[in-house]
Amino acid sequence: MLLEFKDIHKSFGEVAVLKGIRLALETGSVLGLVGENGAGKSTLMNILGGIVPLSSGKMELSGKVYSPDSPNDAQTNGIAFIHQELNLFPNLSIAENLFIVNFPKKKVMGCHFLDRKTAREKTEKILSQVGLDVSPNMPVANLTAAQRQMVEIAKALSTNPKIVIFDEPTTSLTRHEAQKLFNLIRSLKNEGLAIVFISHNLDDVMQLTDHIAVLRDGELIAHDETTSYTIPTLVNLMIGRDMGDFIPRRDTVTSGETCLEVSGLKAGYIGPLDFSIEKGEVLGFYGLVGAGRSEMIRMVYGLDPMEMGTLRWNGRKMHNLNPVKWIKQGVAFLTENRQDEGLMIDQTIAKNVQLAVLPRYTKSLNRVDYKEVGKRSRAQADAVNTKYQNFTTQVVSTLSGGNQQKVVLAKWLLTKPELLILDEPTKGIDIGAKHEIYTLINALVKSGSSTVLISSEIEELLGLCDRIIVMSEGRISREFKKEEFERSAILEAALHHTEEEVL
Amino acid sequence: MKWITNKTVQSLLHHSTFVLFAIVLTVFGLLSQSFFSFQNLINVLTQASSLGIIATGMTFVLLTAGIDLSVGSIMFLAGVISSKMVVAGFPLWMAFSVVLAVGILFGLMNGFLVVRAKIVPFIVTLATFYMGRGLGLFLSETRAINLPDSFLKIGSTQFFGIPFPIIAFVCVVVIGHLLLTKTVFGKQVYAVGHSTLKSKKAGIKVNGILLKAYLICGLCASIGGLVAISQLGAVSPTFGLQSEFMAIAAAVLGGTSLFGGKGTVFPGTLVGVLLVQCIQNGLVMVNADPYLYPLITGGVIFLVVLIDSLRHLQQQKLKRWGIHQK
Structure with missing residues (x-):
């Protein structure tokens, strides 16, 4: 030994x-x-x-x-x-x-x-x-x-x-x-x-x-x-x-109506990319690290500049993309890095949950209606099962990873999103919290919203998505419909044309 | 966004200091015939020596992603203390030793507050900037002090026809360069500047490195102060004012990044210092309105900081797009 x-x-x-x-x-x-x-x-x-x-x-x-x-x-x-x-x-x-x-x-x-x-x-x-x-x-x-x-x-x-x-x-x-x-x-x-x-x-x-x-x-x-x-x-x-009951089942089908359409998106090694998402659909993105999934979605959300490409939201062309515009349109984005980008880590839970909806709850002279927003944010945080000691004074950094992620989710769910983009939502959180997040995604989709789910955990995508797009080296290598889902085929598509590369 | 990946633009951005240097030399060379004379070259170097010495120290601090605003005040304090002591009849060597000790002390204080109290370098050195200047004004009773001839002699001493300030300048630059390129300390300065967290993980004694960087900067500031007053012959209440900004500007002009981890004393900071001094000297040579000096110097600094920032932004963008720059 x-x-x-x-x-x-x-x-x-x-x-x-x-x-x-x-x-x-x-x-x-x-x-x-x-x-x-x-x-x-x-x-x-x-x-x-x-x-x-x-x-x-x-x-x-x-x-x-x-x-x-x-x-x-x-x-x-x-x-x-x-x-x-x-x-x-x-x-x-x-x-x-x-x-x-x-x-x-x-x-x-x-x-x-x-x-x-x-x-x-x-x-x-x-x-x-x-x-x-x-x-x-x-x-x-x-x-x-x-x-x-x-x-x-x-x-x-x-x-x-x-x-x-x-x-x-x-x-x-x-x-x-x-x-x-x-x-x-x-x-x-x-x-x-x-x-x-x-x-x-x-x-x-x-x-x-x-x-x-x-x-x-x-x-x-x-x-x-x-x-x-x-x-x-x-x-x-x-x-x-068993995986079966670990990821809860959902029986809804997509409406067939397109809500977001992306065409010709390109920047650096990424693209050109074309895809669309329907109302009531969970669209998954799979790929290896560096396949360009996060980079792609950040461009869509206007966080990083794109070289070219057009986006249509409910049929209307979107110009000069930025997060403020998207939030107004009912599109929310949970970023990959919750510590740096998803949360004000040293602020209270209440402030974090309220952040995105403050402009919606105002009284005369644009003053924030703290009573109303406080009530609603607390209700939302409880609805996603966040475990905390004190909602208004406890700082987010004292929560576990899973509960931190629920705070971010509560923030975005409070905006009543029509489309929720999730970038690695279950990274670094425990199994119980994962299960709850899966349930929340299903509930959101049942209420008619759509979800984009970027994940490196293939089981998660297989269990939750209606459709999976596999990316490799900045491009879409293959698209899988629900009936075509197969672990090995998806993995293979992700490894697509990376084999010949030499060290 | 296309222009940003253009090769010519990239290489121009990369060598911005040299491009600016060439432009400055050409313009002044055309405007004034004596600009390129040997005597003027010696003049530029002598005038640049004090700034060059403090900018060398500043480079160490900037490389650790810090900043030291107190160097001008240390210069001033060095001037006041040494002149007071010499006027009071103390021998020169004793005055010099005390002044160097004061510089080291200020550097240590800056470093200690940054390392131990975890205060942002900008704030720490802003405080010591006021403390140093205040102490100097208190000691000098805000009056100008005239120096005895013994002091001025040092400034005009020549070795093999080269004035003493230039020799001090060259020595400091050579030592600074050797420290950065030939010692473990130097390499660790670059590492700490890139990331203190990674450095700690790699087993580097980060606090020691930071402390030493501020110490070197303080020491250089006091040497720079001595070299400057040995040429001026008097210490006025405004002596050393804004020197910190000139030093930062010179270092940044020489390619030292304000984000830390990137830059050199030689050729970088040396070229930056010469560029700043050539602009000053050139403006005198062409009889420009003295009120224009700060405006033009400011313009050049603005340009260079802008270029540094553009270069950084561009690299970030390329990185996000997955292009690694060679």
């Missing part, structure tokens, strides 16, 4: 995130760590990586008690953590990024100067190990997403780790690039390293790992050899019930 987790508990305030995890890592093997968002995977790895301390329990590294007090401490103990968000400085070169803390030095006239030659040689060696053929002096800004990922891995390897944690390493990679990464991980395994591989892509997990541990709601549900699982059994273990 290289590393053992012994009865690890972790709580943030009142909330218990990990409830007694017992798990072991072996040298020369790959452990897959799977579970829904909020299951505790990241917390467990953050404890291992020295980012957060554990509440109770202990870790043993090679038989000795291991309790890192900082990421640096974890690193010196041979643990390398490759985060999903890369921690690189694009304004520096690859070599400088690799050695930003422990740069090789040489002494000139009693002063310590950078030893660029040694750094370059070391970098070249590590880069060839990860199969990246670029100059160590290349600024990171000039690299592609996949190359940056490799640099991040090279950085981790430069510390000679015993355990390497990969957190969702493939989200920004094409299939071809991901395969290259897997080969690298296999060769690291053969060199005797212990690897932890966190991914939502169960195909990858099945293909790459030796063991799989399933976490759900902070507990270790299963831990066994990979060969003993299948994807459906994994899914069931992860969510703890």
